[in-house]
Amino acid sequence: MRKLMAAPRLLTDLLTAPGPSGHEEEPARIWREAAAAFADVTSDTLGSSFARVRGPEGRPTLAIIGHIDQIGVSITNIEESGLLSFATIGGIAAETLHGQRLELLTRSGRIPAAVGRKRIYPEQMRDRPKLELADLHLDIGARSREEAMELVRVGDCGVWNGAPVDLPGNRLLSRALDNRLGSYIALEAARRIAEAQATEVGVVAVAAVQEEIGLYGARTVAYGLDPFVAIAVDVTPATDVPAGDPRRFGRVELGMGAMIARGPTLHKHVTELLAEVAEAEGIAHAFEVYSRTTSTDADEIHLARSGVPTGLVSIATRYLHTPNELCDLEDVESIVRLLVAFAARLSPEQSFLR
Numbered sequence: 038m039r040k041l042m043a044a045p046r047l048l049t050d051l052l053t054a055p056g057p058s059g060h061e062e063e064p065a066r067i068w069r070e071a072a073a074a075f076a077d078v079t080s081d082t083l084g085s086s087f088a089r090v091r092g093p094e095g096r097p098t099l100a101i102i103g104h105i106d107q108i109g110v111s112i113t114n115i116e117e118s119g120l121l122s123f124a125t126i127g128g129i130a131a132e133t134l135h136g137q138r139l140e141l142l143t144r145s146g147r148i149p150a151a152v153g154r155k156r157i158y159p160e161q162m163r164d165r166p167k168l169e170l171a172d173l174h175l176d177i178g179a180r181s182r183e184e185a186m187e188l189v190r191v192g193d194c195g196v197w198n199g200a201p202v203d204l205p206g207n208r209l210l211s212r213a214l215d216n217r218l219g220s221y222i223a224l225e226a227a228r229r230i231a232e233a234q235a236t237e238v239g240v241v242a243v244a245a246v247q248e249e250i251g252l253y254g255a256r257t258v259a260y261g262l263d264p265f266v267a268i269a270v271d272v273t274p275a276t277d278v279p280a281g282d283p284r285r286f287g288r289v290e291l292g293m294g295a296m297i298a299r300g301p302t303l304h305k306h307v308t309e310l311l312a313e314v315a316e317a318e319g320i321a322h323a324f325e326v327y328s329r330t331t332s333t334d335a336d337e338i339h340l341a342r343s344g345v346p347t348g349l350v351s352i353a354t355r356y357l358h359t360p361n362e363l364c365d366l367e368d369v370e371s372i373v374r375l376l377v378a379f380a381a382r383l384s385p386e387q388s389f390l391r
């Protein structure tokens with residue numbers, strides 16, 4: 038019988054805090070406060086957060102990096118009617134936004150908003166065109182432009198509602214699993230490493246910013262840290278849904294454990310060591326496959342300075358970039374265990390030269 042699990046409090050706090058790309062302050066504050074209990078905590082000018090567990094003096098550093106931003110929207114115009122035009126922050130399909138409720142982050146606090154679309158008449162129903170973002174607007178209940186301007190400004194951002202919910206079978210439903218999961222896992226792995234005091238290298242957990250709009254936080258993080266090895270932690274689309282196609286990237290299913298990525302931009306020695314550790318420790322795992330880049334922070338990390346040996350471990354997740362992303366909490370635990378065991382295998386003399 039499977040042991041019942043509930044989402045850890047820190048994870049639910051991170052998921053509840055709104056923080057689209059460029060506006061990650063609230064989840065970053067929660068992450069840093071938790072990190073301060075066991076690590077040296079710092080940040081950079083972009084807003085990325087660092088929790089350093091120091092090893093013996095002069096030892097190299099393992100970086101575990103998950104991005105903490107989420108997708109969202111930004112107000113672009115306030116119409117005379119009081120309705121709001123908007124653009125997306127990161128990739129969101131128009132059909133996913135239509136009919137949703139959002140919370141806008143303003144200088145006056147959080148403002149609720151509904152996403153509406155231009156009216157479709159019965160005679161248009163048969164041949165109506167594909168829904169585009171330009172067909173949508175935000176409605177905050179304002180009766181005029183002047184009234185709306187008292188509440189919001191152009192450039193204010195927002196995220197959709199989608200509070201975390203524990204589901205049967207140790208599964209979690211929430212907005213922003215992409216990628217509060219990765220930032221949570223990085224920090225929890227670092228906490229357990231600090232507690233065990235069983236690594237010969239320094240470890241720094243990172244909550245990187247601005248991944249959804251260009252992997253920007255990871256670029257500056259990797260340059261500044263210059264680690265001798267790095268692991269990116271992110272979500273990956275599950276194939277165990279209708280039209281999921283394992284022929285493209287391999288079988289990626291909830292409950293399979295840590296998804297270890299293999300591909301030309303991911304360091305062979307790092308990937309093999311992750312697999313060896315998972316097998317030796319009896320940690321559930323499987324492989325996903327990339328033939329080019331990964332569209333994760335790993336793409337920037339491995340190119341930093343003269344190159345950083347980089348691995349990628351992911352959580353299979355359904356319904357990505359919607360307010361109802363879904364994962365298996367046992368997979369989250371498998372990745373935490375894998376990263377702790379991986380750190381324990383590293384030695385200062387280890388070479389990743391190829």
